[in-house]
Amino acid sequence: MPGVDLNYFIRQANKLTEKIEKRKLELAEETVEKKSANDLVTVKVSCSQEVKSIKIAAAAVDPNDIAMLEDLVIATVNAALADSKAHMQAELGKVSGGIKIPGIT
Helix, strand or coil: CCCCCHHHHHHHHHHHHHHHHHHHHHHHHCEEEEECCCCCEEEEEECCCCEEEEEECHHHCCCCCHHHHHHHHHHHHHHHHHHHHHHHHHHHHHHHCCCCCCCCC
8 A cells, every 4th residue: 555654553563562561561560459348358469360368357267167268268369350350451451542452452
């Protein structure tokens, strides 16, 4: 096509990819904290979907109801992971201007 500089678009795409990759590395260091509805379990996860810590209040530990504690931990971890994923997508959306790039954003 006359007047279209494909090399310019390729350079711009490469710059955008570099910015996104840099932000992904920064986000890997950020954490999201989520508490259970009753504040008995607190989970921190990184935006790279890694559980960093789980805190369980003494009041949550009932030897006669371990299943409830297990369910509470699972629910809180899943909620924290969902929040961290949403945070990462929102932050990468800011860098990419909302453009979805398969395999990158």
